[in-house]
Amino acid sequence: MMKPKVLITCMMAPEALKKIKLFAEIKIKSSLSKKQLLKEVKDIDAVILGTDNFDRELINSATRLKIIARFGVGYNNVDIKSSTRKKIFVTYTPNVLSDAVADLTVGFILAFSRKIIQANDHIKTGNWNENAPFPLGSDLKNKTLGIIGLGRIGIKVAERVCAFNMRLIYFSRTRKNRIEEKYGIKFRTFKNLLKESDYISINVPLTKETERMIGKEEFKFMKKTAFLINTARGDVIDQQSLHQALRNKRIAGAGLDVFQQEPIPLNDPILKLQNVILTPHIGSGTVETRLSMSLMAVNDVIRVLEGKRPIHLINKDLVEN
Numbered sequence: 668m669m670k671p672k673v674l675i676t677c678m679m680a681p682e683a684l685k686k687i688k689l690f691a692e693i694k695i696k697s698s699l700s701k702k703q704l705l706k707e708v709k710d711i712d713a714v715i716l717g718t719d720n721f722d723r724e725l726i727n728s729a730t731r732l733k734i735i736a737r738f739g740v741g742y743n744n745v746d747i748k749s750s751t752r753k754k755i756f757v758t759y760t761p762n763v764l765s766d767a768v769a770d771l772t773v774g775f776i777l778a779f780s781r782k783i784i785q786a787n788d789h790i791k792t793g794n795w796n797e798n799a800p801f802p803l804g805s806d807l808k809n810k811t812l813g814i815i816g817l818g819r820i821g822i823k824v825a826e827r828v829c830a831f832n833m834r835l836i837y838f839s840r841t842r843k844n845r846i847e848e849k850y851g852i853k854f855r856t857f858k859n860l861l862k863e864s865d866y867i868s869i870n871v872p873l874t875k876e877t878e879r880m881i882g883k884e885e886f887k888f889m890k891k892t893a894f895l896i897n898t899a900r901g902d903v904i905d906q907q908s909l910h911q912a913l914r915n916k917r918i919a920g921a922g923l924d925v926f927q928q929e930p931i932p933l934n935d936p937i938l939k940l941q942n943v944i945l946t947p948h949i950g951s952g953t954v955e956t957r958l959s960m961s962l963m964a965v966n967d968v969i970r971v972l973e974g975k976r977p978i979h980l981i982n983k984d985l986v987e988n
């Protein structure tokens with residue numbers, strides 16, 4: 668009997684690849700153009716999808732497709748409506764990556780407060796000199812962290828930062844009384860969060876409502892000493908306004924793991940700034956987390972190929988109707 672076909676467009680853990688190979692014929696292809704993807708999806712039964720755009724045209728072309736397993740938690744790159752219409756399951760890998768993304772967020776906060784990157788450069792460029800001491804950093808204690816989007820990752824950030832005795836505030840679509848009580852985190856309006864925060868962590872998904880939610884006007888409310896950290900999606904910030912705000916020292920700095928275009932083009936002016944710390948979309952990038960994500964995605968694909976419902980379903984209407 669012919670094995671079902673699975674296209675994989677991201678880097679998966681070898682253990683998970685071994686497992687899926689028992690059930691399916693796999694093809695691993697990353698950085699495909701739309702034209703190449705259109706060709707590849709024609710006869711596939713499942714796709715394990717990285718950050719490639721999977722739009723209506725692709726969904727309509729993939730006539731045998733039963734499941735789109737998003738390797739990650741943000742699913743702004745998948746046309747959910749078209750998938751549901753075509754009865755294609757869309758799954759994701761929530762929770763297992765929240766700790767890793769929160770760790771990276773805390774890494775940015777510490778790197779800014781203690782100037783870790785500059786300190787490293789200071790030594791390596793031969794500037795360590797007792798007569799010209801390295802500029803002092805600042806304590807985190809009593810500083811304010813504002814979390815925009817208090818969901819799975821935002822909560823993990825709050826949990827970690829409690830140990831630093833920072834003041835915690837958040838803005839989210841819904842109030843979270845239990846979390847407020849547990850971590851002593853207080854709700855603020857969006858504008859007040861921007862005004863009060865020394866560090867801002869963006870943890871909302873990219874949706875029509877959150878697209879460019881931080882732009883020219885929002886930077887005006889922020890403290891000149893504020894650091895903005897984005898591990899969510901590049902399009903939540905208007906990157907051009909961010910560049911202006913950083914260049915004009917309207918804010919003190921930005922830690923960015925995600926960008927409007929990825930990989931960020933080498934001629935992007937953001938790359939020339941001194942007050943940024945940039946990482947190449949590595950929020951979930953640890954060996955342990957990627958293994959958990961890989962197994963989660965593969966298990967859902969196998970379930971669907973066996974005629975069962977996947978566990979981590981996004982388009983729940985598909986089973987409720």
Ligand code: NAP
Binds near residue numbers: 819839870949
């Ligand atoms: P989540 O649990 O869904 O949390 C997102 C939070 O944002 C929720 O609390 C949500 O609503 C809130 N929210 C949604 N729309 C909003 C709006 N318009 N205004 C204010 N708050 C809004 O998602 P998560 O697992 O924490 O992940 C968050 C995002 O991180 C993902 O969507 C993904 O894009 C990104 N991510 C990046 C990486 C990376 O590698 N850098 C890795 C994983 C995830 P409520 O307040 O109603 O709960």
